[in-house]
Amino acid sequence: MARGERVHVCDLIQVCKEVAAVKIELASARRATVDVAIDLEFAPDKPTPGGVGKSVGELRVVERRSTRKPHVGVALTVSLGARDDCTPETIRRAGGTVARWLSTHQARRGSADVSALDSLDFDGAANAFCEGLALGAFRFDRHKTKRKPASGLTVDIVPGRQTRLTAAAVKRAAALAESVNLAREWGHEPPNVVNPVSLAARIVRLARASKLKCKVLDHRQLARMNANAILQVGVASKTPSRLIVLEYPGTTKARNAKPVVLVGKAITFDTGGYSLKDKNGIVGMKYDKCGGMAVIGALKAAAALKVKTPVVGIIAAAENMISGEAYRPNDIVKTMSGKTVEIISTDAEGRMVLADALTYAQKHYKARAVIDLATLTGGVVVALGSTRAGLFSNNDALADRLFASGERAHERLWRLPLDDEYLDLIKGDDSDLKNSGGRHAHPIIGGIFLKQFIEGKTPWAHLDIAGVGDTEKDLPYCPKGATGFGVRLLIDYLAGL
Numbered sequence: 001m002a003r004g005e006r007v008h009v010c011d012l013i014q015v016c017k018e019v020a021a022v023k024i025e026l027a028s029a030r031r032a033t034v035d036v037a038i039d040l041e042f043a044p045d046k047p048t049p050g051g052v053g054k055s056v057g058e059l060r061v062v063e064r065r066s067t068r069k070p071h072v073g074v075a076l077t078v079s080l081g082a083r084d085d086c087t088p089e090t091i092r093r094a095g096g097t098v099a100r101w102l103s104t105h106q107a108r109r110g111s112a113d114v115s116a117l118d119s120l121d122f123d124g125a126a127n128a129f130c131e132g133l134a135l136g137a138f139r140f141d142r143h144k145t146k147r148k149p150a151s152g153l154t155v156d157i158v159p160g161r162q163t164r165l166t167a168a169a170v171k172r173a174a175a176l177a178e179s180v181n182l183a184r185e186w187g188h189e190p191p192n193v194v195n196p197v198s199l200a201a202r203i204v205r206l207a208r209a210s211k212l213k214c215k216v217l218d219h220r221q222l223a224r225m226n227a228n229a230i231l232q233v234g235v236a237s238k239t240p241s242r243l244i245v246l247e248y249p250g251t252t253k254a255r256n257a258k259p260v261v262l263v264g265k266a267i268t269f270d271t272g273g274y275s276l277k278d279k280n281g282i283v284g285m286k287y288d289k290c291g292g293m294a295v296i297g298a299l300k301a302a303a304a305l306k307v308k309t310p311v312v313g314i315i316a317a318a319e320n321m322i323s324g325e326a327y328r329p330n331d332i333v334k335t336m337s338g339k340t341v342e343i344i345s346t347d348a349e350g351r352m353v354l355a356d357a358l359t360y361a362q363k364h365y366k367a368r369a370v371i372d373l374a375t376l377t378g379g380v381v382v383a384l385g386s387t388r389a390g391l392f393s394n395n396d397a398l399a400d401r402l403f404a405s406g407e408r409a410h411e412r413l414w415r416l417p418l419d420d421e422y423l424d425l426i427k428g429d430d431s432d433l434k435n436s437g438g439r440h441a442h443p444i445i446g447g448i449f450l451k452q453f454i455e456g457k458t459p460w461a462h463l464d465i466a467g468v469g470d471t472e473k474d475l476p477y478c479p480k481g482a483t484g485f486g487v488r489l490l491i492d493y494l495a496g497l
């Protein structure tokens with residue numbers, strides 16, 4: 001315990017440090033003293049000598065003065081590809097590429113002329129560039145002994161004549177990216193640093209800094225409310241389960257405005273339990289907490305951006321381990337809802353912790369909608385890969401809104417069915433339900449199981465982010481590892497209410 005404890009303490013000190021590695025400001029004129037002058041350019045129809053290439057994010061670097069500092073006096077031009085194909089995502093990607101160049105070259109001050117974006121016929125182009133910059137600057141090197149010190153990079157955005165970009169919009173893009181980066185950072189943290197108990201402590205500190213209300217329910221309190229599903233999943237861990245509740249009141253003047261309740265799976269490490277994962281499948285299971293991290297990021301962003309709608313975040317944190325006390329296959333667990341579940345696989349633990357979290361959400365809040373995010377099934381990865389997350393819902397209007405938000409944020413979803421027939425696959429023999437139903441319709445079984453814990457007509461959606469919560473390779477504005485998927489999509493949805 002002592003060793004874990006020490007990590008835990010030193011770790012707390014860093015928690016509330018800004019995680020965004022770049023400061024973005026709106027400038028009125030191009031500065032003379034910048035390290036790097038950045039230009040955005042569309043690829044010409046015909047290749048011109050010295051012109052930027054056709055593919056998005058291609059960089060042309062020109063050194064303007066000879067100097068020993070490689071980043072000083074450089075002109076950097078980034079390609080946006082063909083103008084006709086340009087979308088906000090194109091621009092975000094270009095921003096990400098620029099950020100990566102600036103941070104690897106340890107530039108201190110850049111100045112980006114975004115007037116090329118004036119010729120586009122959609123709104124938000126310059127915002128997308130700011131978002132890409134702030135997201136692309138993320139890196140996770142806290143545990144490296146030889147890490148490069150943060151350069152304190154600032155990028156001035158120089159708008160064109162028609163650019164509709166305000167300083168407030170720049171701040172919003174940066175605040176949103178900072179919340180995504182926090183979700184990424186905590187997602188990256190190893191399981192000997194972030195466990196249910198230390199995660200709860202982090203969230204308490206974050207809540208204080210973000211002026212959110214926070215309640216941590218420990219294992220004793222959970223036992224008193226018969227939250228046996230979340231308790232059993234974490235019973236073999238030396239750091240017992242926690243249910244962490246964050247509340248953001250919203251800026252709406254309307255009395256009794258119903259909150260949107262976000263529920264996140266945060267299995268800080270998933271061994272599979274006695275249904276043990278093999279030595280390859282177990283690596284990377286620190287990312288089994290990414291649904292919870294997205295919820296935390298969304299609450300931080302909602303507060304920073306002063307979203308109108310009240311939002312509640314419920315994070316179900318547990319570590320799925322093995323010991324003499326661990327739960328096992330064939331155990332019958334009585335969930336907080338009263339429904340009983342026979343454990344078929346101890347590796348289907350996410351739906352167990354979510355079952356209790358969903359019951360808690362509906363017992364304590366009259367929700368406008370309940371949305372859960374979870375790295376729930378390998379099956380969704382088989383179905384949709386790492387391009388889209390699975391969307392399940394009992395409410396078409398909610399599903400449509402979330403789908404549209406996913407398109408805008410480029411955190412894309414695809415809806416899968418929840419027909420009653422699927423329930424037959426998990427009807428219990430000696431219990432009400434079983435927690436696993438074999439290989440058929442694998443991601444849908446996760447969804448239909450969760451649906452059994454939704455009461456009445458509560459609008460509910462389940463996002464299975466198992467394929468998108470982390471990435472195995474560097475993406476244009478996200479390095480390998482936790483992606484923070486869900487934060488931008490949820491904020492788009494919340495802001496549209």
Ligand code: MN
Pocket residue numbers: 270272346347348349350
């Ligand atoms: Mn599992």
Ligand code: ZN
Pocket residue numbers: 267270288347349350375376
């Ligand atoms: Zn899991």
